[in-house]
Amino acid sequence: MSRPPFDPAADVRITHTVHQGRSADHSRDVILNHYLRGPSVGKGQHGTVYKCWDLAQNNTEVAIKVVSRHNPRADRLNQLKRKRIPRSGPHLPVTDNLGSQEYKIKKEIAVMKLCRHPHVVRLLEVIDDKLYQKVYMVMEFLGGGEIKWRDSDSNPVLRVDQSRRICRDVILGLEYLHFQGIIHRDIKPANLMWTSDRRTVKITDFGVAHISAAQRFVGSGGSQTGSGAARSDGDADLQLLFDDSELCKTAGTPSFLAPEVIFDFGTEIPPLSSSDALIAGDSNSAATLQAPAPHRPPITKAIDVWALGVTLYCLLFGKTPFRVESNHEFALYGVICTQDWGVEEFMGFDSIPTEGRQHNCPNDRPCSEGGEIIKLLERLLQKDMHKRITLDEVKVPPLEILCLSQPSNLLINL
Numbered sequence: 001m002s003r004p005p006f007d008p009a010a011d012v013r014i015t016h017t018v019h020q021g022r023s024a025d026h027s028r029d030v031i032l033n034h035y036l037r038g039p040s041v042g043k044g045q046h047g048t049v050y051k052c053w054d055l056a057q058n059n060t061e062v063a064i065k066v067v068s069r070h071n072p073r074a075d076r077l078n079q080l081k082r083k084r085i086p087r088s089g090p091h092l093p094v095t096d097n098l099g100s101q102e103y104k105i106k107k108e109i110a111v112m113k114l115c116r117h118p119h120v121v122r123l124l125e126v127i128d129d130k131l132y133q134k135v136y137m138v139m140e141f142l143g144g145g146e147i148k149w150r151d152s153d154s155n156p157v158l159r160v161d162q163s164r165r166i167c168r169d170v171i172l173g174l175e176y177l178h179f180q181g182i183i184h185r186d187i188k189p190a191n192l193m194w195t196s197d198r199r200t201v202k203i204t205d206f207g208v209a210h211i212s213a214a215q216r217f218v219g220s221g222g223s224q225t226g227s228g229a230a231r232s233d234g235d236a237d238l239q240l241l242f243d244d245s246e247l248c249k250t251a252g253t254p255s256f257l258a259p260e261v262i263f264d265f266g267t268e269i270p271p272l273s274s275s276d277a278l279i280a281g282d283s284n285s286a287a288t289l290q291a292p293a294p295h296r297p298p299i300t301k302a303i304d305v306w307a308l309g310v311t312l313y314c315l316l317f318g319k320t321p322f323r324v325e326s327n328h329e330f331a332l333y334g335v336i337c338t339q340d341w342g343v344e345e346f347m348g349f350d351s352i353p354t355e356g357r358q359h360n361c362p363n364d365r366p367c368s369e370g371g372e373i374i375k376l377l378e379r380l381l382q383k384d385m386h387k388r389i390t391l392d393e394v395k396v397p398p399l400e401i402l403c404l405s406q407p408s409n410l411l412i413n414l
């Protein structure tokens with residue numbers, strides 16, 4: 001078997017013994033095994049994340065996500081949702097049951113255990129507290145926080161070169177995930193975090209990620225569907241945990257969902273109120289609407305490429321490309337599936353001219369910087385997943401607008 005072109009998967013310690021105590025000094029801080037617990041740095045749907053220090057490793061900073069193995073409230077809600085949502089009919093349920101809390105944690109850990117890459121948050125240890133039914137996920141600490149991309153008036157706060165650099169890091173991380181058969185399913189700025197020195201961006205939050213046996217080890221180019229096969233016992237275990245039919249379920253964040261995920265909303269568009277008309281479109285928008293394909297396209301890693309396009313748009317313009325004025329999710333899905341996106345006159349905090357949509361520069365002559373980026377966006381935000389650019393293609397000149405071949409050298413000061 002040829003060696004994968006990336007580092008081998010991380011060695012993640014699995015610990016079943018748990019000692020919890022208080023530090024001997026006045027602070028009486030909580031100590032869990034050899035980790036000193038600091039302040040909470042975030043709360044997700046399923047757990048709380050704390051900044052901690054690894055006392056056995058020179059007080060290295062780590063982040064520990066604490067999750068309850070069982071979350072009766074979430075499990076009950078899941079059951080209720082399953083009962084209330086009609087199984088037949090033209091639309092997929094918006095909030096599919098992705099399984100019990102325990103199943104979710106198992107999947108998140110299985111995904112993170114496969115990963116060891118400079119642009120993917122690293123899982124270091126899992127502490128399994130059977131007595132108190134808690135799981136502690138010890139990760140590298142990302143002290144720079146989430147990417148901030150807009151101000152309170154939805155104006156961009158990042159320069160174009162900064163946005164390019166962020167996307168470059170995400171592409172390298174995604175390329176690695178996709179090679180492993182991992183589809184992240186929730187790429188968006190909130191799941192991209194800075195290291196403390198703000199030099200590197202890492203992909204985080206594998207809460208809805210999926211490992212597709214069919215798409216494992218097939219590279220990111222060529223066919224987006226792939227045909228990988230299980231290679232080891234470990235792979236066979238992953239196949240048991242991850243069922244590819246789950247990929248059809250709607251998971252992720254509405255504004256970032258690819259048209260193929262919400263395909264049914266493009267075939268039968270819910271009525272839009274006049275206020276829900278596309279508000280992203282402007283005089284520069286290319287008005288051609290793409291008719292949905294007659295059959296549901298497969299759900300592949302191309303959904304992450306679409307979400308990357310939405311993310312790049314957000315960083316450049318301070319807003320999402322598809323928007324409806326009401327908070328109506330179905331209306332938004334209709335717009336994503338059937339409407340085109342528009343661009344403003346300038347992009348980024350440094351106001352680089354976009355020069356509108358549809359740049360037709362000859363292949364031997366590059367467009368302006370803004371023009372090249374819009375060309376890239378056109379190919380990332382391609383509604384037909386078969387025509388959407390692959391990550392391999394993004395790296396080929398002249399599209400190599402994100403300087404993927406160059407070492408990262410841009411320090412972001414925010």
Ligand SMILES: Nc1ncnc2c1ncn2[C@@H]1O[C@H](COP(=O)(O)OP(=O)(O)OP(=O)(O)O)[C@@H](O)[C@H]1O
Nearest residue numbers: 041042043044045046049063139140141142205207
């Ligand atoms: N490795 C990390 N280092 C520093 N802060 C982190 C790290 N991981 C998560 N956080 C912070 O903790 C917050 C909660 O993260 P978490 O993954 O639990 O929740 P989430 O992103 O809302 O996902 P979910 O919906 O799956 O619970 C994040 O928004 C982030 O601010």
